[in-house]
Amino acid sequence: MSVSTSRRGFLKGAAASAAAVLVIGVAPSGVMAAANGADTTMLNPFVKIAADGTVTAIVKHFEKGQGPATGLTTLIAEELGVSMDAIEYEFAPSNPKLYNNTAFGPIQGTGGSTAMFNSFKQYRQAGAAAREVLLQAASLAWDVPVAELKLEDGVISGGGNKAPIGEFVAAASKLTAPENPRLKDPSEFKLIGNASVRRKDTPPKINGTAKYAMDIQFDNQMVVTIKRATRKGATVISFDDSAAKPVKGFIRAATLPNKAGVAVYAENTWASLQAREALEVTWDNSAAESRSSEDVYKELMAAVNTEPEYNLTKNDQAEIAGAIEKADKVVEETFYFPLLAHAPMEPLTCTIEATDDGGVILHDGCQMPTSPHAALAQILQVPMDKVQVNTMFAGGSFGRRATPTVDYQVEAALAFVMTDRRRPVKLVWSREDDITGGYYRPAFAHKVRVGLDADGNIAGWDHRVAGQSISKGTPFEAFSVHDGVDHLSVEGVTPTSYSIPGMFAGLTDIKPATTVLWWRSVGHTHTAYVMEAMMDAVATAAGRDPVEFRLAHLAGDTPDQKRLTGVLKLAAEKGNWGKGAEGRSQGVAVHKSFGSYVAEVVEISGDAENGVKIEKVTCAVDCGIPVNPDVIKAQMEGGIGYGLGHAMRDEITLENGEVVQQNFPDYEPLRIGDIGEIETHIVLSTEAPTGVGEPGTPPSAPALANAIAAKGPRVTELPMTKAGVTFA
Amino acid sequence: MAISLKLNGQTHKVDAEPGTPLLWVIRDELKLTGTKFGCGVASCGACTVHLDGEPVRSCQTFIEDVEDAEITTIEGLKSTPAQAVQQAWTELDVVQCGYCQSGQIMSAVGLLSENAKPTLEEIDDYMDGNACRCATYQRIRSAIVRASEIMEA
Ligand code: FES
Ligand code: FES
Numbered sequence: 078m079s080v081s082t083s084r085r086g087f088l089k090g091a092a093a094s095a096a097a098v099l100v101i102g103v104a105p106s107g108v109m110a111a112a113n114g115a116d117t118t119m120l121n122p123f124v125k126i127a128a129d130g131t132v133t134a135i136v137k138h139f140e141k142g143q144g145p146a147t148g149l150t151t152l153i154a155e156e157l158g159v160s161m162d163a164i165e166y167e168f169a170p171s172n173p174k175l176y177n178n179t180a181f182g183p184i185q186g187t188g189g190s191t192a193m194f195n196s197f198k199q200y201r202q203a204g205a206a207a208r209e210v211l212l213q214a215a216s217l218a219w220d221v222p223v224a225e226l227k228l229e230d231g232v233i234s235g236g237g238n239k240a241p242i243g244e245f246v247a248a249a250s251k252l253t254a255p256e257n258p259r260l261k262d263p264s265e266f267k268l269i270g271n272a273s274v275r276r277k278d279t280p281p282k283i284n285g286t287a288k289y290a291m292d293i294q295f296d297n298q299m300v301v302t303i304k305r306a307t308r309k310g311a312t313v314i315s316f317d318d319s320a321a322k323p324v325k326g327f328i329r330a331a332t333l334p335n336k337a338g339v340a341v342y343a344e345n346t347w348a349s350l351q352a353r354e355a356l357e358v359t360w361d362n363s364a365a366e367s368r369s370s371e372d373v374y375k376e377l378m379a380a381v382n383t384e385p386e387y388n389l390t391k392n393d394q395a396e397i398a399g400a401i402e403k404a405d406k407v408v409e410e411t412f413y414f415p416l417l418a419h420a421p422m423e424p425l426t427c428t429i430e431a432t433d434d435g436g437v438i439l440h441d442g443c444q445m446p447t448s449p450h451a452a453l454a455q456i457l458q459v460p461m462d463k464v465q466v467n468t469m470f471a472g473g474s475f476g477r478r479a480t481p482t483v484d485y486q487v488e489a490a491l492a493f494v495m496t497d498r499r500r501p502v503k504l505v506w507s508r509e510d511d512i513t514g515g516y517y518r519p520a521f522a523h524k525v526r527v528g529l530d531a532d533g534n535i536a537g538w539d540h541r542v543a544g545q546s547i548s549k550g551t552p553f554e555a556f557s558v559h560d561g562v563d564h565l566s567v568e569g570v571t572p573t574s575y576s577i578p579g580m581f582a583g584l585t586d587i588k589p590a591t592t593v594l595w596w597r598s599v600g601h602t603h604t605a606y607v608m609e610a611m612m613d614a615v616a617t618a619a620g621r622d623p624v625e626f627r628l629a630h631l632a633g634d635t636p637d638q639k640r641l642t643g644v645l646k647l648a649a650e651k652g653n654w655g656k657g658a659e660g661r662s663q664g665v666a667v668h669k670s671f672g673s674y675v676a677e678v679v680e681i682s683g684d685a686e687n688g689v690k691i692e693k694v695t696c697a698v699d700c701g702i703p704v705n706p707d708v709i710k711a712q713m714e715g716g717i718g719y720g721l722g723h724a725m726r727d728e729i730t731l732e733n734g735e736v737v738q739q740n741f742p743d744y745e746p747l748r749i750g751d752i753g754e755i756e757t758h759i760v761l762s763t764e765a766p767t768g769v770g771e772p773g774t775p776p777s778a779p780a781l782a783n784a785i786a787a788k789g790p791r792v793t794e795l796p797m798t799k800a801g802v803t804f805a
Numbered sequence: 806m807a808i809s810l811k812l813n814g815q816t817h818k819v820d821a822e823p824g825t826p827l828l829w830v831i832r833d834e835l836k837l838t839g840t841k842f843g844c845g846v847a848s849c850g851a852c853t854v855h856l857d858g859e860p861v862r863s864c865q866t867f868i869e870d871v872e873d874a875e876i877t878t879i880e881g882l883k884s885t886p887a888q889a890v891q892q893a894w895t896e897l898d899v900v901q902c903g904y905c906q907s908g909q910i911m912s913a914v915g916l917l918s919e920n921a922k923p924t925l926e927e928i929d930d931y932m933d934g935n936a937c938r939c940a941t942y943q944r945i946r947s948a949i950v951r952a953s954e955i956m957e958a
């Protein structure tokens with residue numbers, strides 16, 4: 078997704094002069110705000126400075142652990158000239174006109190690793206404008222030219238004067254903020270790129286005071302759990318709650334207006350869970366999904382073995398197939414990727430509360446405020462401007478909290494609409510609800526045939542992909558579906574950053590077996606695996622070193638190829654490529670996703686038959702200017718763990734339409750002993766910053782698979798344990 | 806049934822049915838929300854609290870079994886190992902989403918209280934029941950080592 082700079086708009090400065098708070102924002106309109114008496118509600122404040130000098134950054138991206146509460150705050154602090162300790166943060170209210178994600182259009186939301194990418198300039202401009210207007214106020218007060226003043230660590234000094242910024246807030250709030258404040262040259266950065274900047278959200282998260290949506294505890298709230306159909310598409314005919322009635326704290330049960338389930342209202346969570354357990358529901362299964370995973374598997378395999386529905390490369394498949402046929406050697410592999418649940422640590426939950434003026438507040442670890450905002454207004458028949466979203470900490474997401482159908486917030490609204498609205502309704506999902514509840518990473522298959530000429534060069538690459546589209550039939554279709562092709566199904570294959578002569582790629586959509594969703598790194602979860610496993614297999618067949626072979630196919634001078642080359646060389650060097658410890662095997666993978674470039678070397682001991690142990694992962698990342706190096710490292714560690722854990726042993730399977738797995742015991746999370754050490758190296762770059770939440774994930778599983786293949790089988794169907802790999 | 810609980814040094818009277826998990830009494834009755842619900846089946850460790858200093862999974866600990874015990878939640882931590890753990894967690898910025906971290910910290914304090922200088926293997930063994938979906942494991946391991954150093958100093 079690209080954004081032209083002019084779309085980002087210009088600075089707007091204004092003031093709530095009565096309250097003597099300096100409020101600085103950036104407007105998409107490009108119109109300067111009137112300084113005095115300006116309607117501050119029309120501004121999107123990114124920074125507020127109170128008369129006591131308290132600086133607050135307004136963070137428009139939700140915090141699920143990926144770091145925006147620290148990152149966006151750093152940008153303001155850097156340009157304004159205050160220390161990280163002197164700046165607080167708040168999450169922005171729901172208002173897509175003001176807090177839209179510039180990469181998404183008129184939508185406020187977080188995803189696609191865009192938070193830093195779309196905020197880098199905006200937040201710096203806001204910080205810089207605040208700095209300049211404060212300096213201007215000091216200049217007037219002291220009668221000292223601005224050029225002789227400086228603002229450092231929250232203190233303005235010059236011309237023999239010295240005072241904290243708080244003293245100038247009242248005066249500054251009557252001035253007009255500059256339209257084009259000077260941004261620091263990267264050489265002047267003190268906080269951006271500083272590895273010693275600590276996370277802003279650590280303190281509340283280590284003493285139990287951080288509030289997640291699950292922690293909402295209104296005195297008069299009702300807790301609702303929902304008994305849902307075990308098969309997608311089934312609807313409620315009737316229910317019998319006679320066994321639920323004796324449960325202490327049970328209030329009542331009611332069929333949701335859309336008949337997708339029965340809401341169980343209770344005084345507390347345990348009572349709701351108990352009563353739900355006791356509830357008997359009769360389902361209409363006539364429209365319910367009845368396929369099993371084996372059926373879906375067969376359908377996918379059939380699809381990659383027939384003419385693809387869409388020709389992605391718009392070239393002649395027969396010609397390329399012919400070239401491969403005539404090649405010296407042919408390498409062919411067929412891959413399968415199962416459904417995967419996101420399983421964020423905090424199960425889904427949100428609370429809806431009525432306000433005195435006839436509106437509602439949604440308390441939610443909200444990833445895309447714009448979508449539930451509109452859904453609540455519609456379902457609850459409340460004007461848009463009377464819906465508020467209180468964004469709280471989210472206990473992970475990995476994509477799950479951003480469904481195009483707004484699934485759990487809609488459930489909460491439907492449960493709320495069936496009440497007299499006097500009591501807040503808190504919807505709680507159990508872990509079983511989460512694991513069985515749909516919205517999975519879709520199952521995909523790939524079949525790839527590569528021909529090699531006598532010199533070991535690629536003579537043709539025939540690549541077919543089949544799977545369920547994430548975007549089709551959703552409001553996001555316009556963003557990612559073009560000419561029938563959902564980009565999210567093929568990103569990473571088309572386009573690939575490799576120079577591959579004679580490449581054909583095709584896609585076949587399969588019809589829904591369940592609801593599917595973006596899952597940390599989306600299409601790259603399977604495309605990177607296939608591309609990187611194939612590059613390895615082809616290098617081996619050609620008798621060439623896997624790193625050298627990749628570099629040879631990244632030798633052009635496109636920025637992508639140069640940056641991939643950079644991270645690949647760095648990971649190989651730091652990971653001692655080719656010089657692993659005695660008895661160990663290494664595997665490598667490199668991939669671009671979400672504008673960032675990541676290479677990983679995985680070193681294992683043991684083998685597939687006797688037990689593989691992941692000893693070390695060496696990672697190199699190029700994500701442009703590294704704003705918070707330690708957060709970037711943490712995201713690489715997390716992304717790698719997330720990718721490896723699922724590839725090792727997780728899958729969601731269907732049996733006659735029902736999900737088999739229920740909870741962590743059969744959807745086993747990565748555990749502390751599973752990975753030895755992860756070492757991350759960050760490329761020093763001057764390019765604009767790009768995302769880090771997702772790009773660490775794609776190379777991890779194929780690098781592990783390639784390490785296993787060094788001494789054993791090439792795993793082409795996940796999870797690895799199902800393919801016969803044992804882990805020590 | 807009326808039950809009296811000794812929690813974080815205070816006695817609380819609560820009314821709960823036998824078989825109610827301690828987790829839900831702590832969260833929904835006492836409104837101490839630092840102890841988290843992750844799985845309900847003793848498989849993730851997010852709900853870890855101390856019973857007489859020993860980490861237990863409060864989602865599978867029943868209210869009728871804890872009347873005589875001293876219960877400590879994340880909000881009531883103050884031992885020397887606890888301070889060392891929280892300091893180490895801060896130095897290393899262990900947290901990401903943070904949702905598992907109360908449980909991680911309760912377990913880490915449990916470990917260091919019985920073994921002030923654990924080996925990496927002992928750390929992995931002891932912490933095996935505490936899942937972190939954000940995969941902060943490497944920092945958890947380093948922070949426990951660091952906390953052990955802080956305790957020694
Ligand atoms: S909630 Fe108790 S172990 Fe998961
Ligand atoms: S920090 Fe997110 S689950 Fe552990």
